[in-house]
Amino acid sequence: MTLSKLKHDFTEIFPGLIMCIIIAYTSKFIGSYIPMIGGATLSILMGILVGNTIGKSKIYGKGTKFCESTLLSYSIVLLGGTLSIKTILSLGISGLSYIIIQMAITIFVAIYLGKKFGFSQDFGLLMASGNAVCGSSAIASTAPAIGASDRDKGIAITIVNLVGTILMLLLPLISFALYSFDTLKTSALIGGVLQSVGQVVASGAIVNEGVKDLATIFKIVRVIFLVFVVLSLSAYKHNSNSKEAKDGNENKKVKVKIPWYVTGFFIMCFLFSFSIIPAEGSKIFKLISNNFEIIALAGIGMRVNFSDLMKEGLKTSLYGLCISAFQILSALILIAVLI
Template sequence: MKIKDILPGLVASIVIAVVSQLAAQFVPALGAATIAILLGILLGNTVLRQPQLGKGTKFAESKLLEYSVMLLGATMTVQTIGQVGGLGIVFILCQMTITIVGALWLGNRLGFDQSVRMLMAGGNAVCGSSAIASIAPVIEADEDAKGTVITLVNLMGTVLMLTLPWLGISLFGSNVVLKGALIGGTLQSVGQVVAAASMVNQTTVQFATIFKIMRIMMLVVVVLIFGRLHQKSLENELAEDAVVSGNGNGHWLPWYVAGFLILCAINSLVSLPAIIGTTAHTISSWFEIIALAAIGLRLNLVNFLKAGKRLALYGLGVGTIQVVSALILITLLLKR
């Protein structure tokens, strides 16, 4: 792919990302990621519908999200888990399992195909857009499915981001660990977690971030599991029909997920300088916001709204499952 072909769409995505970052300074409750995808949808369905933008927005959507996922590995260590103890780990594992099972079950009941169900499950259980970007290639999800789910997950995450801080305060009072568990164990993206916890206090931000990082560290496991499930599905189709559609290559672990794991392992063993972690976090955040702007530009709003009722029910249902399960698990495991 030539640079001149991708430049128009890439530049458009970058401009929207910059505007979103600036706007987030005035509307911190929304955050740059949410603003970027909403602004992208608005412009992509009105004034920025030119076909020549397509290659650049596709590049930004796919490649930049991949690099964003990889760089996240340099921002965390396995030692982080120790800060919330064994019950904190049990809470996260149970919460993620319930979210995945609930999203797969509800999606099936609502008639969504397997790729949408898996993307929805992984995106909500792990880390939003980054998880969806990691899972999509191993299950051979198409671009429309990926864009639709990313949009839905971000919109739902915005609603939860604005409501969970007040729910946590009303239920858990001054207990920052429990409020951190609710926010960090439920919200989809790191930005949403930080923004929501910031509405409470800085200590809640620290604990919420720890719980969130524990979920992100499970990304590789979720990708491997979904890759295996997809392969089994293909094998079953082959056995029944002797035909397998798609172009899968049997690889369960994309290069950028492997990179994420390697960087995390290195940082855990040798403790990389703070400047490296800070730089990786900054670049990763920018890449994600540019990619989300591109996803918004590529989203066909008409098609999205056609499935509006089912998508709304799906998003509301999964969000309800997450919040209710988190409250029950916090009460059973963490509340003293």
């Protein structure tokens, strides 16, 4: 990459990045005086407020996207350098069973409700993968595997992200009412229901540091199943369409990549577990991770556009909300039985 290209990219990112930094540290400062709300919650809410008012300009788009995706990804990788393998293994068979069953229920419900609402099969499958695994990343991986249109992909990403934002703020309230913020149960609820990694980090941070870290582990385990889910949905699509099968599409090779930050997280976790990363280094990683995180939360907030939800119509929005309602219900039942 040339120096001029780097300069051009930085110029495009800079306005949105600076806006997110201002929102993040203003929220952090105010949050220090209102610890019951905290800087993380304020960063999201202030981001939403700014993003839907004075921050609507496209000039902020590249920067907020950088914060929402790249900075958050680095934050997750650095978080791995503060957690041991023992913490991940503490999920146990019950935690893994909870994740697998919860994902299976989500996929079944999304496909079933998609048919009942009269949506196309492709749209239902995209909503299934997005809600079951990891939001936009899962939808983007599933779309080419099932031959979905760009329109279906775009609408699915919009609905999953916007409904996920509502749940991001709602789940801590449910957890407080039912579990009094019990770390394991709250983490299982947030990490097992929310669609994107960013939403999990944001929602967990609203509660406390311990919940944020453990909920992220629940979520990352879900992301590991991305390959299996995409291949399964692709097989389901092609097997249910005999014409496509006759055309030879059943032999279509599907390429799915696990997000790089998941690999990075486990590498850092391994290094910390075997003391290759010293305790002092881990503290530095934690500090940097937390700072990246609060800036990323501002970016997540700024990229929530409620007018997009209105554009997609009541029927589509209701479909997304119904899937999430079933996700919450099934998670509460499974947590009661398994966690």
